[in-house]
Structure formats: C-alpha cells, structure tokens
Amino acid sequence: MRKEIFALSILLLLVATTYWLGGGKNTTQVPKEQLSSGQSGVIQITGLVERPYNITYEELRKFPSREVESPLYCVSQPDQVRKNGTWKGVPLKAILELARPRGGAYKVALYASDGFTTDFYLDAVMADEDIIIAYEFNGEPITPRIVAPGRWGYKWIKYLTRIELVSYDFKGTWESAGYPDDALILDGSSPGR
C-alpha cells in the first residue's frame, strides 16, 4: 500500500511539473491560435549582412519599442479603413542595423510562412523609424507583422519568417504583379488621408 502511494505521489509530481513547465511557456506573448501552420516563431535575418542572426518573437519584445498610430488600407478597397489604431513594435531599422548591412545591400526582401513576400528599399527603411515589426495592436498581442504607415497594406506583411538583404531589385508578391513598389498612399487615393 505504502509503495503504491509513493508511486502515485511521484506520478502526480511529474504531471504537476509538466503542467507547470508548459504553463511557463504559455506566459509568452503570442497566442498559439494566432500562429499560422508552419509558423516557427522565429525570424531569420540573412543575406548581405556581416552578422546574420535569428530572432524569436519573444526576443523582439525585449528591444526598445516604438508606438505608431496608423490606419491600414488595402488597394482593393481603398475607401475602407481595414484596421486603425496604435501599433507597438520594433523599428525594422534597428533589427537590420544589428545584422550590420554590407555595402552592396540595396533592398530588403521579406518572406512569410504562407508564401507571401514584399520588399522595401534599404534607404527607405533606414530613413523611417515608423516602419516597425509590430507585436501589439491596440494593446493586444498579435503575431509580429510589418506596419508601414502611409503605405498600402501589401507592405504590411504578416507571419514573417525571413528578412533578407539583397543587392538586386527584389519584388514581392503584389509588387511583381505590377503594383507600385513604394506603395505610397497618395493624397486623394484614399479619403482617410
């Protein structure tokens, strides 16, 4: 009888520990259901850089953050605000600087786990601290995505997996389909501006 109680106690302890460890992991910020399938929670920074590295969604939250206020517009419904509010995240510029871009780096290619891609000119990213990798929207955690105030939604890539600095004129999904590469929302092209 004693033996069985002992065995049961050990079992309970194991279950409790497993539960506790799992719980500890769940205190991390990105809700699991928001991670699309194939999503690893890691972003690779690669290409023409001195110091390629990987950053997890959790590590992103330890960087100095920035809040930007911006509506999101899709080119397919330019009169409609899709989302609007405060986005909190890390300037893409800071993430790139940490990798130390090489001289020949010209464009920033961004890849997502669903196959979607987009791009920025490196100069544009370095000149605009408001282009951020956002991990919070109106105080709620979100799966990290690009927020690019003043630019159409196709620049606002979600489910980011890879950021690659390249020397050539890389064009993303919508850009290679003929949409403007700078994606600037011009005055008059959307009533919200």
Ligand SMILES: Nc1nc2c(c(=O)[nH]1)N[C@H]1C(S)=C(S)[C@@H](COP(=O)(O)O)O[C@H]1N2
């Ligand atoms: N990974 C990924 N990101 C994406 C897209 C996509 O298809 N896949 N669509 C883009 C387009 S065209 C728009 S308008 C916005 C829409 O953002 P929302 O889904 O938050 O409304 O996401 C952008 N980011």
Ligand SMILES: [Mo]
């Ligand atoms: Mo869009």
